[in-house]
Amino acid sequence: MKLLEIKNLKTIAEDDHDLNILKGLNLDIKEGEVHVIMGPNGSGKSTLANTIFSSPRYIITGGSIKFMGEDITGLSTDKIAKKGIFMSFQTPEEIPGVSLAQFLKTTKQSVTGEKVNLYKFTKEVEEYMSKLNMNYDYVNRDFNVGFSGGEKKKNEILQMLILNPKLAILDETDSGLDVDAIKTVSKGINLFKNDNNAVLIITHSTKILKSLKVDKVHILVDGKIIKTGDGSLAEIIENDGYSEYIK
């Protein structure tokens, strides 16, 4: 079954209407698949993730986004999350005065619309944190405040596991991470992945892909996907770069 279906998507920047970013992008993701988007800086990778989530920074000027058959183009961000899409941010926010535990509980309840069973929920959080090599004491700390870059990214993966979406979009989750942290993030993705959900990984590097079974790799250049291949395409890019695709 098709989860995500993007047709001819075009966007401009909110603060510069002359800046065309996505210029007719097409992308289909089915249940059970892992997709990777690679591309040079400024090609529109993060814009794509943010546009799917109706970020106020971008304006959609054409095309459509469907999720599980339903048109979600321009739907409000919270409603998109409730449909079952998750995005791991490149630069996660800090929320002073709100503990990680409180954040996880609040967001879980928002996404599911149900009250969590506190005992079971606490156990689940503890288990996932241990699998992600996160110090459990962090649950009582203010959300992301004083967390290192690596801890913030692990926290994004923790949220993905807790919120358990149908589609997870990981926007450069691996950037700036050391080798061990990248392994932990890959482990988190493997924990999450099953036949009924899907992952879209936006990345510059193939390190995060090493232990993952990748179904499709897309090359995004100048707002369009110009080539799609299997997992081996990522390695070619890693070795040869994008020069072949940039005119």
Next chain:
Amino acid sequence: MAKTDINNYVDNETRNIYNSVALNESIEKKYGLTKEILEEISKDKNEPKWVLDIRLKALDTFFKMEDPDWGPDISYLDLSKLATYVKPVEGQVRNWEDVPEDIRDIFDKLGIPESEKKALAGSGAQFDSEVVYHNLTEDLKKQGIIYTSFDEGLRDYPELVKKYFSKAVPINDHKYIALHYALFSGGSFVYIPKNAKLDRPLQSYFRLNAPGAGQFEHTLIIVDEGADLQFIEGCSAPGYNELNLHAGCVELFVEKNASLRFSTIENWSKNMLNLNTKKCFVGENGKIEWIMGSFGSKVSMLYPLSVLNGEGAKVEFTNISFAGKGQNLDTGLKIIHNAPRTSSIVNAKSISKDGGICTFRSNVHVKKNAPKSKLSLSCESLMLDSISRSDTIPVDTIETDDVTFAHEAKIGKISDQAIFYLMSRGLSEEEAKALIVRGFAEPIAKAFPVEYAVEMNRLIDLELEGSIG
């Protein structure tokens, strides 16, 4: 509309609990501001002559003084239309059952008698101009602790009251304190004898229920050497179209090695002009803690002054103000370091939205005779939109080099990216803002007694509810 469920504390609350007015006609209302009215009030209260003399002198002073030439505009205040004295019931009682039912009903809704049972050593309740209820547990009375209405204090402990009354806040401090001393009625008198400690707080609740009226309560607290006290005051009023005026006065005396924690949750209705004056003198190694939450009123002008008179005296000041549509909250503090090794810690936050204005004025004065003093001031403002305003206006006067001083001020608008982030986790825009505001207020909420922290969260929810999109 979906309610923000964050702490599971507060559900299905509305402002209605503050809006109850079901009230029989008040027995007596006096209007205007004349010598005759002051004489009548004084006679009603059976006051000694020296008190009437203060009232009359204050009236004189009031007419001679000008409105402040800074801060919010209050020129529309028309005292001739204001009920300057409203007496709701005959006499004051010691059992909630004896409070007239309609008045008790209002305090019930505010949770006042209930919190006394649960967590307080004593409590008092003022309705309009007069205290309707006052009680203190027997064991505390035996220890020599005094907690009465101000009028009772004047009647039963005249020497003690006379010794301190108007000594912290002089009648010519500013125009509206002169008005206060002319019309003062109600309030609390507290005396904690040497080395006495209370394990639970005392609480006075002030309710201004009559429309177009003024409330001028006077609170006088003396914490004698080595004694400890926690005192809580709460204030609320229903919403009316007519302007109400609150010009209360709080005089605090914290003696050597004594400590006082003075907490206020102010939730006046948005037709209130809140011109309140608070001052504390702190003796050697004494400590005053101010914990304030300001949510209500149309205009507030309130700058508690702490005078650190004894070596090693301390002040800790924690404040949060929340200004919504049509509100101008001009608050702040004054601290005078008047002895060596005195210290002050200030943690102030303000939130403004829908065109509300928050101004925080801090005025710190370290005198020559206060070497080795330490000051740490932090002021943070959060604006929820671009039509609201927040200002911090610091004035620091440091007369000695031998001082440790840190002053940090941060003003910012709520981050669109943070809201987007939270919305991507399923929170609506309203819920996202509420969560951020709750987090911003959290360090302050922690300082409040737990019931009041809950009330504070409830007020934040009420303020944010329905205001967005």
